[in-house]
Amino acid sequence: MNAAIVITLLCSCLLHPTFGQDCPSRQEIHGSLKQVQKLLSAHEASYLQSLRNLKKKINLLQSSAGKQATRAINGTCPKLEAPINGRKLGKSHSVGHEVHVLCDPGYELVGTESRVCQESLSWSGQQPTCRDINECTSSPCLNGGTCVDEVNQFSCVCAKGWAGATCQSPVPTFFVTMTNTSAAISPATAAAAASTLPAATTGPFVRPSRCTIIQGTTHCTCEPGYTISGRDSNTCTDIDECELFHNGQAGKLCLHACVNTPGGYRCTCPAGYNVTRDGRSCKDIDECATRQNNCTKDQMCINTYGGFQCVRVDCPKIPNATYVKTSPMRCERNPCPLDNKACSQTPNSFSYHYLAVVSNLSAPRVMFRVSALRPIGETLRFSLLGGRQTRRHFTVQRSDRVTGQLMLVSPVQGPAMLEADVEMSELERRVQLGRYITKVTMYVSQYEF
Numbered sequence: 001m002n003a004a005i006v007i008t009l010l011c012s013c014l015l016h017p018t019f020g021q022d023c024p025s026r027q028e029i030h031g032s033l034k035q036v037q038k039l040l041s042a043h044e045a046s047y048l049q050s051l052r053n054l055k056k057k058i059n060l061l062q063s064s065a066g067k068q069a070t071r072a073i074n075g076t077c078p079k080l081e082a083p084i085n086g087r088k089l090g091k092s093h094s095v096g097h098e099v100h101v102l103c104d105p106g107y108e109l110v111g112t113e114s115r116v117c118q119e120s121l122s123w124s125g126q127q128p129t130c131r132d133i134n135e136c137t138s139s140p141c142l143n144g145g146t147c148v149d150e151v152n153q154f155s156c157v158c159a160k161g162w163a164g165a166t167c168q169s170p171v172p173t174f175f176v177t178m179t180n181t182s183a184a185i186s187p188a189t190a191a192a193a194a195s196t197l198p199a200a201t202t203g204p205f206v207r208p209s210r211c212t213i214i215q216g217t218t219h220c221t222c223e224p225g226y227t228i229s230g231r232d233s234n235t236c237t238d239i240d241e242c243e244l245f246h247n248g249q250a251g252k253l254c255l256h257a258c259v260n261t262p263g264g265y266r267c268t269c270p271a272g273y274n275v276t277r278d279g280r281s282c283k284d285i286d287e288c289a290t291r292q293n294n295c296t297k298d299q300m301c302i303n304t305y306g307g308f309q310c311v312r313v314d315c316p317k318i319p320n321a322t323y324v325k326t327s328p329m330r331c332e333r334n335p336c337p338l339d340n341k342a343c344s345q346t347p348n349s350f351s352y353h354y355l356a357v358v359s360n361l362s363a364p365r366v367m368f369r370v371s372a373l374r375p376i377g378e379t380l381r382f383s384l385l386g387g388r389q390t391r392r393h394f395t396v397q398r399s400d401r402v403t404g405q406l407m408l409v410s411p412v413q414g415p416a417m418l419e420a421d422v423e424m425s426e427l428e429r430r431v432q433l434g435r436y437i438t439k440v441t442m443y444v445s446q447y448e449f
Helices: 003-015 017-022 026-074 187-195 388-393
Strands: 086-089 098-103 107-110 114-116 129-132 146-150 153-157 178-180 206-208 210-214 217-221 226-228 235-238 257-261 264-268 273-275 282-284 300-304 307-311 323-327 330-333 349-357 365-371 379-385 394-400 403-408 416-428 431-444
Touching (some): 300 349, 349 365, 365 416, 365 431, 388 394
Antiparallel strands (some): 146 153, 178 217, 226 235, 257 264, 273 282, 365 403, 379 416
């Protein structure tokens, strides 16, 4: 019988003794009260024991959570080394921080660009490597030329009779002019005639010819780079190779500018470029690698074709949110208060990237790829931010489930600077979980080399 029912019945009999034989005697009531008291004591003891067990479990959970939090706060991942022919961006090895890897010019990244320090105190992904880009893969050397792969460039060893950056130009051929002066004469007379030929006018662009008389015929030749001009077989005039091969079918002698010299020519390049080993092409000077720049310590040097840019990455200032720089090229949002919805709608991070391209680069062409390292939601959405000017030259396409790519859709005439912002949104059942902005700045050179 329930203790509450027993107590109610006993109270009724004590208050209304008129019930007669239906009520138990006082002795029976006293025994029942003792049983109820024992029952309540047993329930109380069981309840107190349950409370003690619950408190122990709560204390154990709190202790375990405290140890994990202390480990997460104080623990760091092992130090990461930069790959050979590459460099590492980011110095923090704490949990949740990222380290980015960039390869030197002439090398391409194999593996993950960014690695994150996980709560297990290990880095996500695998150690990336920087692999040499083989510029000879596309067989750029023409007319039987041999390609030599170099760092961030290539050179061509041309076959006989060809020259140029890609062996596209035939080597100029100079012809010997022969002039008939008389009929057959004796050898003695020929020798005398050869020694009495009039002296030619001399100068840097004029040379005397070399003439011999054989069986009554005068043969006159010129030094390489000169030709007999007009009827005067004694005078050799410099050949202007720059004018002769300016717009020939075989291509120009020089990639940029040609300067005629006595008996030859030389190629020159604009400021920021050096002449290559073949003497006809131009290669960019890396002012950042050779320290030929004036960037300050708080700036990063970005090499461009024909020059360089000093950039400083500052975290954006957005209402309702604050950002902190976690690497030289990345800013992340500080945690938002639970009741601040406006803060949770702001971008989680901003990444900054800089590209150098030549003028009139062919399009369409993939310029940059954005990928999710560890997707949380069920859907990733990629979009291009910006106005008409940005959308005139760029678009964003998805290459796979977790990767979007920034596409150049029309050539750009340099010099110019273009900016494009790629947004990656993470969704779960159409609810936004996070936004990530990648800001790409493209420096377009003045020249097409």
